[in-house]
Amino acid sequence: MSATAVTTELRADTRITLRAHIRHTGALVRRNLLWIRQDPESMFDAVLFPIVFTLLFVYVFGGSIGQSLGGGQDAYVQYIVPGLMAMMGMSMAQGVGTGFNQDFNTGVMDRFRSLPIGRGSVLFAKISVEMVRMLIATTILLVVGVLVGFDITHWPGLFAAMGLSAVFGSALMWVFLTLGVVMKNAQSVQAMGFLVLMPLQFGSSIFAPPQSMPGWLQNFTEYNPLSALADAARGLMVGGPVAHDLWMTLAWSVGITAVMAPVAIHKFRTKT
Amino acid sequence: MTRNDMESGSAVSVRGLVKHYGETKALDGVDLDVREGTVMGVLGPNGAGKTTLVRILSTLLPPTAGQATVAGYDVVRQPRQLRRVIGLTGQYASVDEKLSGWENLYLIGRLLDLPRKEARTRSDELLERFSLTEAARRPVATYSGGMRRRLDLAASMIGRPAVLYLDEPTTGLDPRTRNEVWDEVKRLVGDGVTVLLTTQYMEEAEQLASELTVVDRGKVIASGGIEQLKAKVGGRTLRIRPADPLQLRPLADTLDAQGITGLAGTVVDHERGAVLVPVLSDEQLTAVVGTLTARGVTISSISTELPSLDEVFLSLIGHSASAPQDAVPAETHEEAVAV
Numbered sequence: 001m002s003a004t005a006v007t008t009e010l011r012a013d014t015r016i017t018l019r020a021h022i023r024h025t026g027a028l029v030r031r032n033l034l035w036i037r038q039d040p041e042s043m044f045d046a047v048l049f050p051i052v053f054t055l056l057f058v059y060v061f062g063g064s065i066g067q068s069l070g071g072g073q074d075a076y077v078q079y080i081v082p083g084l085m086a087m088m089g090m091s092m093a094q095g096v097g098t099g100f101n102q103d104f105n106t107g108v109m110d111r112f113r114s115l116p117i118g119r120g121s122v123l124f125a126k127i128s129v130e131m132v133r134m135l136i137a138t139t140i141l142l143v144v145g146v147l148v149g150f151d152i153t154h155w156p157g158l159f160a161a162m163g164l165s166a167v168f169g170s171a172l173m174w175v176f177l178t179l180g181v182v183m184k185n186a187q188s189v190q191a192m193g194f195l196v197l198m199p200l201q202f203g204s205s206i207f208a209p210p211q212s213m214p215g216w217l218q219n220f221t222e223y224n225p226l227s228a229l230a231d232a233a234r235g236l237m238v239g240g241p242v243a244h245d246l247w248m249t250l251a252w253s254v255g256i257t258a259v260m261a262p263v264a265i266h267k268f269r270t271k272t
Numbered sequence: 273m274t275r276n277d278m279e280s281g282s283a284v285s286v287r288g289l290v291k292h293y294g295e296t297k298a299l300d301g302v303d304l305d306v307r308e309g310t311v312m313g314v315l316g317p318n319g320a321g322k323t324t325l326v327r328i329l330s331t332l333l334p335p336t337a338g339q340a341t342v343a344g345y346d347v348v349r350q351p352r353q354l355r356r357v358i359g360l361t362g363q364y365a366s367v368d369e370k371l372s373g374w375e376n377l378y379l380i381g382r383l384l385d386l387p388r389k390e391a392r393t394r395s396d397e398l399l400e401r402f403s404l405t406e407a408a409r410r411p412v413a414t415y416s417g418g419m420r421r422r423l424d425l426a427a428s429m430i431g432r433p434a435v436l437y438l439d440e441p442t443t444g445l446d447p448r449t450r451n452e453v454w455d456e457v458k459r460l461v462g463d464g465v466t467v468l469l470t471t472q473y474m475e476e477a478e479q480l481a482s483e484l485t486v487v488d489r490g491k492v493i494a495s496g497g498i499e500q501l502k503a504k505v506g507g508r509t510l511r512i513r514p515a516d517p518l519q520l521r522p523l524a525d526t527l528d529a530q531g532i533t534g535l536a537g538t539v540v541d542h543e544r545g546a547v548l549v550p551v552l553s554d555e556q557l558t559a560v561v562g563t564l565t566a567r568g569v570t571i572s573s574i575s576t577e578l579p580s581l582d583e584v585f586l587s588l589i590g591h592s593a594s595a596p597q598d599a600v601p602a603e604t605h606e607e608a609v610a611v
Binding site for chain 2: 015016020023024026027028030031034035038039106107108110111112113114115116117
């Protein structure tokens with residue numbers, strides 16, 4: 001009896017309270033976590049990506065690129081680990097985009113959208129879970145990094161770099177959300193993301209110092225937000241000048257959000 | 273019981289509903305009323321605008337023009353209140369494949385603000401009711417098509433909706449599974465849920481719906497009770513079984529030769545040993561019986577039937593397709609291309 005009374009009362013309430021928002025988001029986070037339990041392989045990329053990339057770059061390119069840094073493989077480890085850290089936010093953004101796309105294609109999103117819940121809850125839940133995944137990936141990256149010789153000297157800087165990567169990833173997320181809503185399937189979202197990110201990633205200071213690149217490419221890397229992000233992360237984690245790159249990264253994040261968030265929200269609202 | 277203040281009569285009321293996608297008119301001025309506690313069938317071919325209608329009525333899509341209220345709530349101005357009183361079962365089962373059946377229901381219960389305990393008992397209850405208890409803990413990915421639809425129905429019923437939309441609930445199911453879903457829908461209707469059902473299958477509408485709205489190209493081309501619609505199309509079918517099956521063919525030929533049957537001519541149903549004679553009026557019926565008597569044919573049974581929904585539908589669509597306003601723009605367009 002009392003349960004029915006509660007339900008009826010809630011029915012009469014038309015506003016979605018903050019508590020209700022939190023409850024809805026919680027229920028949806030639970031759903032996304034259950035996915036991982038059901039499909040543990042979906043965590044493989046988060047686990048393997050940092051291992052494979054770190055080992056690959058350090059042992060394949062480390063020696064030769066390290067020389068140009070005035071050292072050897074050791075010097076390159078200090079260079080690449082912060083760079084890879086900068087990339088973590090991007091895979092988070094990509095995960096949110098593909099996840100959204102799947103929900104649209106399976107019709108689950110229709111059900112959510114026809115329920116009396118805030119539409120942001122679905123998004124916040126997805127972001128929370130991708131943040132957890134990012135945290136796991138980052139931890140693994142640092143463990144592997146330390147194993148191949150990375151020196152963690154600035155703990156506060158390390159957390160600041162993680163935060164900065166997450167901030168930039170959140171901005172980029174709007175781009176992937178737009179793709180997720182517009183594209184036909186998750187594979188296209190991934191492929192499109194790959195096409196956009198690949199040149200941006202390699203045409204930046206993430207993997208190698210741009211000094212040895214041809215002039216036109218150096219110009220490109222200079223304005224590439226991923227360079228700013230990677231250099232900021234480097235400065236924060238191993239020391240060196242930070243301010244300029246930090247501001248550049250934040251400016252890019254705000255700019256991308258300002259342009260893409262309205263687009264993503266509009267596309268989401270009017271998706272048929 | 274959920275809404276006492278609801279104006280008596282219409283659970284769903286649609287007036288002049290229009291939805292344009294650029295040049296395409298998915299809905300072109302649709303009027304519709306679903307009385308409380310009844311099943312309204314919306315019948316139409318692919319692309320008639322059925323799904324667009326359901327999506328507007330479940331607030332997934334804003335209308336271009338017109339008005340629609342569900343349980344007294346306006347689709348545009350009161351979407352949140354409206355979402356509390358509806359259940360939606362889409363064309364494909366909109367359940368999460370990676371979760372178990374129970375987890376799916378529990379999730380929706382929580383999203384509908386049921387307290388944990390109530391969400392739990394409600395999930396158990398509905399799984400039991402839709403005969404899914406045994407599969408409750410298995411991921412939905414392992415369910416058969418019929419089980420998924422049943423789970424989808426169960427998910428739509430968690431919030432005890434006053435109005436349930438079933439958008440082509442049996443598309444793509446085999447006949448046996450289709451019957452299962454029909455039985456479930458009938459039980460829900462028995463509980464007093466108002467249902468708006470879209471379908472391409474005449475048989476489905478006939479099984480489930482008490483009233484029918486026939487749509488084609490975004491327009492309502494006919495509406496009313498099923499019997500009423502059949503009568504509107506006019507004509508009955510006279511089923512005559514001669515005692516001697518060898519008489520089937522000659523009998524049909526005689527009736528055709530006399531030209532007293534309806535437009536379509538007679539049909540010989542060898543399987544059931546009957547001649548089917550379409551008749552448009554009582555006079556024709558009498559004339560057919562007169563011919564039988566004059567010829568001295570022994571009859572073992574004779575009966576009249578209303579036309580099947582298929583026939584009703586085809587004849588209605590046929591009228592609409594040959595209407596001049598539809599034909600003219602198409603021709604003009606072709607000419608323009610040719611020049």
